[in-house]
Every structure is written in C-alpha cells, then in structure tokens.
Amino acid sequence: MDGMDHGLGDRKPKGAGSAREKAAERDEGAFGVTRAQLVAVSLLSMVALAAGVLFSAATVNLALGARDVGGAVMPPMMTMTRDTPGQAMRDMAAIDPRTVSYRAPVDARGDQPLEARIDNGVKVYDFTISVIEWNILPYERVMAYAVNGQVPGPRIRVTEGDRVRFNVTNRLPESTTIHWHGLVVPNAMDGPAGITQAPIAPGASFTYEFTVQQAGTFFYHSHDHADRQQALGLYGALIIDPRDPSTEPRADLEVVIQLQEWLEKEGYTFPAMPMDGAQPNFFTINGKAFPSTQTVRAKVGDRIRVRFIGTNSGFIHPMHIHGGPFTIVATDGVPMPASAQIQKDTVNVGPGERYDVIWTAREPGKWLLHCHINHHTTNDNVEEQGGGGLTMIIEVSS
Ligand SMILES: [Cu+2]
Structure with missing residues (x-):
C-alpha cells in the first residue's frame, strides 16, 4: 500500500x-x-x-x-521506394476528407444540362470546382473533384458558331484548369497548366471565351495534374449541334456515355491509375455504377444514338451492346462519310476518344450495354443483379 x-x-x-x-x-x-x-x-x-x-x-x-507530403494517405497497395518523390505521393494520395465542401444526395445524378446565361449574345456558363462526396451506388460513397457539385460535370450543349464564355472558379485545395478536348480554340483558351496559362490557384478564377467552330461529341476536363484530377471526376460532356441539323444522322433518342474508373478503399478515394497500387475497383457510367446506372427506354424500331466519351483517364473500355450491331457514324466529333461507316458490336473507347454509334432496337426486352473487360462490370469484384460498374440496360418495348 x-x-x-x-x-x-x-x-x-x-x-x-x-x-x-x-x-x-x-x-x-x-x-x-x-x-x-x-x-x-x-x-x-x-x-x-x-x-x-x-x-x-x-x-x-x-x-x-x-x-513534401503533408498528411497524405497513400493507396494501401502502393509500392513506395526510397526514391519515390513527394510530388508522386501527392499525385496518388487520397482526397483529404476535411476538404469536402458538399455532400450530394445519394440519388443525385451528374451530367445535368446547364442552361446558359446570355450576355451580349455570348452564352455564359459558371463552373465552380470543389471537393464533394458522391454516391456511385446507394451504399458506396466516394470523394470527388467536381464541377458544380456533380460527377460528371454539367452537360454543355451549344450550337456550331456560338460564342461561349466559361467563368471557372477553383475551390479545390490545389490549382486546376479546364481544357476543351478536341476543340479549335485560341491557344490561350486551351487550358494546359504551365503551357498556355498559369494554373488557377485555389480560390482564384479564370475566364475562357471562344467561338465554337465544330459540331459533334466533345468533352471538357482538367488539364492541371490531369493524372490525378480527371481520375477524381473533373470532366463533363460538351455536345455541339451542327448549324444545319439536316446533316445529323437520324435518331429517335440519344444516350451519352461517360466512363470513369475509381479506387475506393477503407473510406478513402484515390485517383485510379494504370500502375501498381492504384488499380481501380469501381467503374461508372455517368457517375453511377450498375445497378445504379440509368435505364434507357425505347420502342422496337427506335434508332438510338449512343455518344461514347472516353472521359476516363487511364484505361481502354471495349464497349459492347447486345441485340445486334451498331453503325459508327462519327469519331472524335468528326462525321464518318456514309461510305466509311462500319458496323460493329464492340468498340474500344480509349481515354479521350469519342464514338457516335446508331443502334437499332430490333427486338423487345432488356438489352445490355457494357464494357467487355468483364472485371469492369463488377463492383469491387462483386456482381450484383447480373452486372456492375460499366453496365447499363436498354429496355425495349414492342
Ligand atoms: Cu472496361
């Protein structure tokens, strides 16, 4: 005692x-x-x-x-050798949960049309880029770098010849820029950080303005640490209608498909990359993994224009549609001459590529549209309700 x-x-x-x-x-x-x-x-x-x-x-x-690395959380399987530079670690690090400024509703959808504000004949769009929480499945929440609180960012739909202006405000904890993929623009409006412009610092803004000279399927994405930022969700569709609509292939409905890979482990979201430790375990079409992807509804005889966009950063996806071949009518925003249009049932959509295809609903029923790397149609290696990840249903009624 x-x-x-x-x-x-x-x-x-x-x-x-x-x-x-x-x-x-x-x-x-x-x-x-x-x-x-x-x-x-x-x-x-x-x-x-x-x-x-x-x-x-x-x-x-x-x-x-x-x-050099702050409080960086690294992917669990990443191999870090003693010559791994701090910049590489920051590039691959998880999104810091403390930087999340918006939690999207579980059923929120990305790729929402954004209406322009007209200023002296110029179509004006406001982009705010921030860190959000986003559900790719009802039970799977990721953190993402997003434009206007959605993944993918809002869909921009303009007409050939339009003058457009994008006011981009950066609320990320790191610098960023936006690049208009495939568009003919003045060099200073092109977006590559450190090449044509100073990166937009956290809290700062930058205005892009140009005249749209082409028509077709395009997209926008981050061009500052694109390896990290695009893989975290910083992209969106940019659809340009031709001045003369009669030049368009005939279609009854239209589907935009934007692809992305995710790496989500132990509550952290890392940018998925084709390298050790960074391989993806979830895959999304328009920000959702199957069975949360949208179901397309059509009638027998309908011609569906599918715009595949390689908005993803590091993987090629052989996109396949059941129920018969489709016709490739445009690639990378350039129409294919009728004599060059080919029929296929699978098309490899690589990062940055676009394919516009016309698929005809020939028979009633549920027809799958999916990636043919079968691992990409699972959710963290789990198949639910007959698929996962890059899977979508086209439901055709008679
Ligand atoms: Cu795939």
Whole structure:
C-alpha cells in the first residue's frame, strides 16, 4: 500500500532512513547488477537503435518531410521506394476528407444540362470546382473533384458558331484548369497548366471565351495534374449541334456515355491509375455504377444514338451492346462519310476518344450495354443483379 500513500505527507516512506541504509539498499536490492551487465545492455540498446534507423533509411525516403507530403494517405497497395518523390505521393494520395465542401444526395445524378446565361449574345456558363462526396451506388460513397457539385460535370450543349464564355472558379485545395478536348480554340483558351496559362490557384478564377467552330461529341476536363484530377471526376460532356441539323444522322433518342474508373478503399478515394497500387475497383457510367446506372427506354424500331466519351483517364473500355450491331457514324466529333461507316458490336473507347454509334432496337426486352473487360462490370469484384460498374440496360418495348 506504500505506493498509494505517497503524497499524503505524514507517513515516513519506506527506506527513508540514513544515507548508509539507502546505499545498502541500492547495492543489495533491485539494482544488484554488475558493471559488465550494464555495459552489455547499453551497447545492445545502442546497436538496436542504430539498426532501426539504418533499416528505415534503407527502405523509405527519410528525405521527405511533412512539407513534401503533408498528411497524405497513400493507396494501401502502393509500392513506395526510397526514391519515390513527394510530388508522386501527392499525385496518388487520397482526397483529404476535411476538404469536402458538399455532400450530394445519394440519388443525385451528374451530367445535368446547364442552361446558359446570355450576355451580349455570348452564352455564359459558371463552373465552380470543389471537393464533394458522391454516391456511385446507394451504399458506396466516394470523394470527388467536381464541377458544380456533380460527377460528371454539367452537360454543355451549344450550337456550331456560338460564342461561349466559361467563368471557372477553383475551390479545390490545389490549382486546376479546364481544357476543351478536341476543340479549335485560341491557344490561350486551351487550358494546359504551365503551357498556355498559369494554373488557377485555389480560390482564384479564370475566364475562357471562344467561338465554337465544330459540331459533334466533345468533352471538357482538367488539364492541371490531369493524372490525378480527371481520375477524381473533373470532366463533363460538351455536345455541339451542327448549324444545319439536316446533316445529323437520324435518331429517335440519344444516350451519352461517360466512363470513369475509381479506387475506393477503407473510406478513402484515390485517383485510379494504370500502375501498381492504384488499380481501380469501381467503374461508372455517368457517375453511377450498375445497378445504379440509368435505364434507357425505347420502342422496337427506335434508332438510338449512343455518344461514347472516353472521359476516363487511364484505361481502354471495349464497349459492347447486345441485340445486334451498331453503325459508327462519327469519331472524335468528326462525321464518318456514309461510305466509311462500319458496323460493329464492340468498340474500344480509349481515354479521350469519342464514338457516335446508331443502334437499332430490333427486338423487345432488356438489352445490355457494357464494357467487355468483364472485371469492369463488377463492383469491387462483386456482381450484383447480373452486372456492375460499366453496365447499363436498354429496355425495349414492342
Ligand atoms: Cu472496361
């Protein structure tokens, strides 16, 4: 009980006798070690400490400090060698959950049409880029870099010859830019950070303005650390109708397909990349994984124009439609001459590519549109309700 009584004051602690008594206790009591033993234990401790430091130095980059990587959370399977630079780690790091400024409703959909504001004949669009939480499935929430709080960003639909202006405000914790993929624009409006413009700093804005000279299926995406930002959701469709609508292929309805890969582990969202530790485990069409993807409804005889857009950053997706072949009518926003139009039932959609195809609903029923890398039609390797990821149903009624 002695140990519990100290501090109460009036009891004499054990061993608090004369100096001689104390010395005797020290020599014969708990501290009865020899000088040789003491030296041996000390040396062993020093060797163990040195080995610990040397082992770490040999396997990790001790030159990196908090200034280089901050509180970066790395993908669980990423191989980090001692020559991995801090910039590489920041590129691959998870979105910091503390930077989320908006939580989208579970059933929110991306690719929503954005109406222009007209200013002196110019179509004006406001883009705000921020970190959001987004459901790719009812039970699967990711963090994303998003335009106007949605993944994909809003759909822009303009007409050939339009003058357009985009006011882009950056609310990300890092700089960004927007590039208008495939469009003929003045060089200063093209978007590559550090090449044609200074990156838009966090909190800053930049205005893009140009005249639309082409028609077809295009898209916009981040061009500042695109490896990271596009893979986190910074993209959207840009559909341009021709000035003369009679040049369009005949279609009864239209479907826009924007692809993306995700890496979501242990509650963190990392940019999916084609490299060790960054391989994706979820896949989305227009920001949703099957069975949460949209169902297209058509009637027998309908001609459906499917606009495939390779909005994704690092993987090729052989997109396939059941129920008969489709005709490729345009690639990368350029119409195919009738003599060159070919029929296929699978088309490889690589990053940046667009294919406009016409598929005819020949028979009633549920027809699948899906990627033919079958792993891409699973949700974290799970197949639910007959599919997952890059799967969509075209339901044809008679
Ligand atoms: Cu795929």
